[in-house]
Amino acid sequence: MDFRLTDDQRALRSGVRRLLTRRFGREALRAAVDREGRLDRDLWRELGRAGLFALRLPESDGGAGLGLPEAALVFEEAGRALLPGPLVATQLAAGSVPGAADGTAVVTCAGQLSSLVAHLVDADVLVTIGAGAPHVVAAGEAAAVRSLDPLTPLHRLPHPPPAASGPLLGAAVLLTAAEQLGSAARSTEDAVRHAGDRVQFGQPVGGFQAVKHLCAEMLVRTEVARAAVRAAAVTGDLTEIAGAKLLADDAAVRGARDCLQVFGGMGFTWEADVHLHLKRSLLRAQMWLTTVQAEEIQAQALASAL
Amino acid sequence: MDLAYTDAEEEYRSRLRDWLAVAVPELPPRPPPDDWPARRAYDTAWQRALYDAGYGEVHWDASPTLRLIFLEETERAGAPYVGANFVGLLHAGPTIAAEGTPQQRERWLGPVLRGDEIWCQGFSEPDAGSDLASLRTKAVRDGDAYVVTGSKIWTSHAEVADWCELLVRTDPAAPRHRGITWLAMPMDAPGITVRPLRTLAGSAEFAEMFLDEVRVPVACRVGEENDGWRVTMVTLSFERGTAFAGEVVACRRTLAEVAAEARANGSWDDPAVRRRLGRLYAEFAALWRLIQWNVSAAASNGSLPGTGGSVFKLRYSHARQELYDAAAEVLGPDALDLSRPWTLERLSSLSYTIAAGTSQIQRNIVAERILGLPKGR
Ligand SMILES: Cc1cc2nc3c(=O)[nH]c(=O)nc-3n(C[C@H](O)[C@H](O)[C@H](O)COP(=O)(O)OP(=O)(O)OC[C@H]3O[C@@H](n4cnc5c(N)ncnc54)[C@H](O)[C@@H]3O)c2cc1C
Numbered sequence: 259m260d261f262r263l264t265d266d267q268r269a270l271r272s273g274v275r276r277l278l279t280r281r282f283g284r285e286a287l288r289a290a291v292d293r294e295g296r297l298d299r300d301l302w303r304e305l306g307r308a309g310l311f312a313l314r315l316p317e318s319d320g321g322a323g324l325g326l327p328e329a330a331l332v333f334e335e336a337g338r339a340l341l342p343g344p345l346v347a348t349q350l351a352a353g354s355v356p357g358a359a360d361g362t363a364v365v366t367c368a369g370q371l372s373s374l375v376a377h378l379v380d381a382d383v384l385v386t387i388g389a390g391a392p393h394v395v396a397a398g399e400a401a402a403v404r405s406l407d408p409l410t411p412l413h414r415l416p417h418p419p420p421a422a423s424g425p426l427l428g429a430a431v432l433l434t435a436a437e438q439l440g441s442a443a444r445s446t447e448d449a450v451r452h453a454g455d456r457v458q459f460g461q462p463v464g465g466f467q468a469v470k471h472l473c474a475e476m477l478v479r480t481e482v483a484r485a486a487v488r489a490a491a492v493t494g495d496l497t498e499i500a501g502a503k504l505l506a507d508d509a510a511v512r513g514a515r516d517c518l519q520v521f522g523g524m525g526f527t528w529e530a531d532v533h534l535h536l537k538r539s540l541l542r543a544q545m546w547l548t549t550v551q552a553e554e555i556q557a558q559a560l561a562s563a564l
Numbered sequence: 565m566d567l568a569y570t571d572a573e574e575e576y577r578s579r580l581r582d583w584l585a586v587a588v589p590e591l592p593p594r595p596p597p598d599d600w601p602a603r604r605a606y607d608t609a610w611q612r613a614l615y616d617a618g619y620g621e622v623h624w625d626a627s628p629t630l631r632l633i634f635l636e637e638t639e640r641a642g643a644p645y646v647g648a649n650f651v652g653l654l655h656a657g658p659t660i661a662a663e664g665t666p667q668q669r670e671r672w673l674g675p676v677l678r679g680d681e682i683w684c685q686g687f688s689e690p691d692a693g694s695d696l697a698s699l700r701t702k703a704v705r706d707g708d709a710y711v712v713t714g715s716k717i718w719t720s721h722a723e724v725a726d727w728c729e730l731l732v733r734t735d736p737a738a739p740r741h742r743g744i745t746w747l748a749m750p751m752d753a754p755g756i757t758v759r760p761l762r763t764l765a766g767s768a769e770f771a772e773m774f775l776d777e778v779r780v781p782v783a784c785r786v787g788e789e790n791d792g793w794r795v796t797m798v799t800l801s802f803e804r805g806t807a808f809a810g811e812v813v814a815c816r817r818t819l820a821e822v823a824a825e826a827r828a829n830g831s832w833d834d835p836a837v838r839r840r841l842g843r844l845y846a847e848f849a850a851l852w853r854l855i856q857w858n859v860s861a862a863a864s865n866g867s868l869p870g871t872g873g874s875v876f877k878l879r880y881s882h883a884r885q886e887l888y889d890a891a892a893e894v895l896g897p898d899a900l901d902l903s904r905p906w907t908l909e910r911l912s913s914l915s916y917t918i919a920a921g922t923s924q925i926q927r928n929i930v931a932e933r934i935l936g937l938p939k940g941r
Pocket of ligand 1: 467
């Protein structure tokens with residue numbers, strides 16, 4: 259047993275971080291907010307060329323032949339950077355929906371968020387996920403919804419689609435949990451940086467225990483979620499994946515709220531990025547597997563462990 | 565990221581499992597909590613059995629991964645944990661191994677491993693708890709001995725211990741952290757009075773210790789005079805490492821038993837109860853993964869458990885309390901009956917957020933040493 263990242267995994271992670279820092283830094287993030295989450299198709303293709311969607315395809319199919327643990331590291335970075343778009347759905351579709359793997363197509367999924375669909379405006383293909391490969395469906399008369407998350411346009415489908423299920427669901431849940439983890443880690447870092455910089459009563463506010471302890475709890479939640487997400491990526495076990503999502507949702511949502519508190523009035527502004535992490539994490543918490551569903555899966559596992 | 569165990573590790577596991585399958589059923593019944601001499605005899609006999617079977621040094625010598633397998637398997641087999649050997653095996657022993665002279669290692673380590681001698685920890689004082697460095701018990705050099713006077717409190721196992729790892733102040737004029745010395749005090753020395761303290765769970769788990777001109781040979785000093793704070797930090801970092809791994813396995817078993825009770829008494833049909841237990845299932849699974857994570861990380865930083873132990877202890881101590889609170893919800897009014905399972909454990913679990921560094925102190929450690937936030941008071 260050696261739970262540490264391998265050198266290749268480390269290199270992959272820092273490569274993705276470099277790419278996202280260069281191509282999706284703060285200015286690009288705020289521009290995406292100003293576009294109300296409409297996608298930058300050049301960026302999408304660049305992500306495709308970098309292998310973000312083809313990562314898990316066999317090398318013979320033009321992929322990188324990597325596994326879920328590597329994909330989780332990449333999606334953690336995407337979560338940190340608040341990279342918008344139906345990243346998970348497009349990755350699941352890579353290899354079966356033409357254009358998904360290389361980023362020439364944007365694929366979104368119905369049934370991951372009850373009757374709501376994310377990024378339908380930019381999607382070339384709408385799929386559902388059940389037995390076998392993703393199944394292409396028609397959107398019909400979808401109505402735009404005023405989305406809580408400025409980076410994720412939402413539509414409501416006229417008829418609720420079947421909930422996502424089947425063999426691909428585990429990866430979808432896990433990669434979403436990995437995004438939550440990245441967001442939680444980022445909120446912790448931002449809160450700590452602000453707490454070290456902001457001076458009140460003649461000292462950095464991070465010197466006050468009430469603030470310090472908020473930050474410590476943010477880190478604890480992040481580290482527990484990290485252990486859970488990475489282990490679940492390695493085992494691929496569905497119960498463990500659902501448990502990891504529970505913990506990562508909690509780390510992301512509560513982390514963003516605590517970060518907001520540490521930022522004070524600035525945290526309540528549109529200008530600061532704190533709300534973007536909070537809103538996105540609230541959305542992801544509903545995606546693919548809700549808290550109730552994840553807890554029921556844990557309860558079932560517990561009952562059958564007797 | 566590899567969670568699979570190597571062939572050698574699996575072989576170790578199956579050999580241990582075979583041995584436990586024979587050894588555990590042969591154990592006598594566990595002694596009552598208040599019978600300290602019997603508890604000592606029981607715990608030391610188990611350590612002796614481990615020693616004879618070649619597992620005596622597992623807490624020190626084995627790779628962190630083998631230690632983890634050991635803790636997992638012994639707990640699974642229902643074997644006792646370290647019990648009264650706790651301080652010797654997990655505090656004083658590792659400290660002496662790291663900081664002692666060859667003669668000191670020779671004198672003290674063997675008896676700990678064979679279950680011949682029991683240690684206790686005399687760190688806390690009535691006026692020095694979280695602020696351990698403010699301790700005042702003084703030691704004055706007199707020839708080849710230190711003469712120690714003062715009082716200690718919350719000393720677990722004091723009644724039956726042979727030795728006490730004792731922190732004393734040897735230089736009252738020096739800055740607080742620089743005037744402290746680490747001594748091994750023989751518990752049969754004249755001048756020691758031990759007064760048991762009853763815990764809220766009803767049993768006498770720890771004691772007050774009054775020291776009146778107790779002579780401790782200079783040869784019993786580990787590390788240099790006035791260097792005891794650094795020596796102590798070595799000890800404390802061990803305490804916050806994998807020490808709780810076996811308990812996480814135990815908590816997972818308890819959780820399954822609580823779920824079985826919930827199904828038997830119908831409370832499982834209440835989704836709020838079911839979901840609460842479900843969340844705990846995810847929680848303890850993640851805590852186990854966090855231990856594996858810390859163990860793997862320790863392999864890179866020279867196997868001394870680092871600050872990751874504080875992250876773990878913070879989360880674990882609260883999770884354990886939540887487990888017994890959830891058990892109480894399942895039991896309903898039966899949770900008021902001390903003879904029911906989990907009721908006493910629920911009370912005992914209240915010490916987890918206090919002993920070995922309170923949760924507030926752990927948060928300070930995480931914030932200052934991991935996150936680098938400014939030190940404050
Ligand atoms: C079951 C049990 C067994 C023990 N066994 C031993 C033993 O064998 N040997 C031994 O030496 N000791 C032992 N202890 C003592 C234990 O280490 C201390 O109780 C612990 O360190 C806290 O010290 P205190 O009790 O004096 O509390 P205090 O330090 O007085 O703390 C009181 C409250 O103030 C808070 N507080 C204190 N300082 C700060 C700060 N800087 N920032 C924020 N909050 C703060 C604490 O978190 C706590 O809530 C044991 C304790 C228990 C409960």
